[in-house]
Amino acid sequence: MTSLKDIARECHVSVATVSKALNNHSDISEERKAMIRHKAEEMGYHPNLFARTLKTKRSYNIGVLFTDEANNGLTHDYFAAVLDSFKVAVEQKDYDLTFLNCNQGRKHHMSYLERARYRGFDGVVIACVDFTDPEVLELVKSDIPIVTVDYVFNDRMAVMSDNVSGIEDLLSYIYQMGHRKIAYIHGADSHVTRSRLSSFFRTAEKLGLEIPDTYILESEYRDVEGAAKATAKLLDMQDPPTCIMYPDDLSAFGGINVIRKRGMSIPEDISLVGYDGIRLARHVVPMLTTLKQDTLHIGRYAAEKLIDLIENPRTAVREITNVKGTVFEGQTIRKMFEQNWRDND
Amino acid sequence: MTSLKDIARECHVSVATVSKALNNHSDISEERKAMIRHKAEEMGYHPNLFARTLKTKRSYNIGVLFTDEANNGLTHDYFAAVLDSFKVAVEQKDYDLTFLNCNQGRKHHMSYLERARYRGFDGVVIACVDFTDPEVLELVKSDIPIVTVDYVFNDRMAVMSDNVSGIEDLLSYIYQMGHRKIAYIHGADSHVTRSRLSSFFRTAEKLGLEIPDTYILESEYRDVEGAAKATAKLLDMQDPPTCIMYPDDLSAFGGINVIRKRGMSIPEDISLVGYDGIRLARHVVPMLTTLKQDTLHIGRYAAEKLIDLIENPRTAVREITNVKGTVFEGQTIRKMFEQNWRDND
């Protein structure tokens, strides 16, 4: 590995001069700079990151905190897609991406914060974790630049999939298709769930929809079995809904299974929608009608915000970026009689 | 951040002594060690990774090379699951995991090898890339410890999903269920594909199966449309197969779509199997019969092999670990008449 010293020797100048030349300081003459740069290129020089970081405290490395026990994180379609996009964006700015080690089982336990400092992360992106975990809170309260995805902390940057508009658009679409008896199986309590629920009720009210309490059920996100059970409960009702909204696409598949087992067909006998817009939703029959979250922009914005924060440090930045999704019109919503949706006018 | 110097001051010993004590060198008395360790703990000391790496050239960081443009890498269920397991295993040994930046669009392009050196990776795991890419080859030829997943290089460690036994088991299972007219839609040419194909033919021969050339079709991995087309071609034949094997589960869904569109039912009218065993395969109706690859072990073995290689350097290690998968018996294979599968005896 060529070092500054090697270049200095070749160029008959001091190490300091080489360093300054390559960092484009103003106190080195242009000829020298050109000469040194040329030589550096020729010798295939790349700075020693560890020496540099030791001095400058900048690692050009970003930590990513995902939890992935129990089928979350990497194997979670939505977050994997967000991370994918995030990765592309940070790499374009010459940062690298390292997982914030969340292994609890080591002899010398380090908290997230300690680990982040140990690795010298310039910033951390947090998504898909238990946001009440004291270790997460400790990290968030630190002075490390942080951006969260789908969760908002005070005085911190956040990029949110716009759940309010998402549910509004989805419910409005269902309404326009003529449905009036709409059930909502929502996820477990969380920031995301609360936004969606409140948006659901607000939109329902705006549309003049009457939603009985019994139409609102809870099931863990991505819990196929749970969604199946909730679906069965809805189907067993005396006055079942004509359309069911699921917390996510995977759950919707759980619903589909139950419905099919009962010999009912979709959307003729009952309509349904998912949420997320995972790839598969477009490739099954019937194509799932769902709200496709804009993972590309969520990831990219998160990266841009974080890098901006790293390169232009500010304290107490509270900035929420909402990223809208779009209704993907699949084949799981039955269009009801004309006169029904004309009610709208 | 507390440094060795701080501890040395508190303990009234030299920095060298502290360093040696914490690294458990034999030339420090036990009392001193205990005292120093205790103080270090108390002061919340963690070594400065950058200073240490600068000296020792060991970063406790492992690079992971996945390509994820065009829906590969992170959003690729099989590889995401492998990576997930790999991550858990390396973190248990106190290593961190960093993506090997594969962004080509920067001003100063760095090759994979240069980047890996720049980041000081102790080792690199390679999976899901174009193994003919000159940059990948350059990396593989270097002296950096490397383990590949699902690909074998000379004198390099490799962990392989056992495609030979996989196809053998799957085809044998199909045979036992009474099928004799079996088509195979295989993936694009690659190491994996070749193993599977040769295993397919060998097994077919062993079973005394006659497979007409027209039953062998090619379609890109995970190309739902491509699989759909190939399926249509098979269904249009004068003497169509009774069972179709797909290169992966996603492709199988493509096949299912076409079959359903034609009003045929699975498995009554036609049987099929996927490959991979992605989560969803177990949650759709009908449950997909598929070969579930053992991603847990593949990832874990890859991690163990790599760390072993890092900590006990050897040159030219060629070691292939085969990890067997298991047939997941779903509901997409029709059991044929008894007398048919009794042929076997």
Added chain:
DNA sequence: CGATGTATTGCAAGCTTTTTCATTCGTTTT
């Protein structure tokens, strides 16, 4: 008692980079 051996400990060099400050050398100003 001098010689040899055995634990401990610390000094100092070195890893590579950045950055402050001093130095040098022309040039301009008074």
Added chain:
DNA sequence: AAAACGAATGAAAAAGCTTGCAATACATCG
């Protein structure tokens, strides 16, 4: 001609850690 200045360069310190080697203290041996 002396003073002042600006531009270009390098010496040296600093960041925090590891490690070979020298130094010290003490016990053991002939």
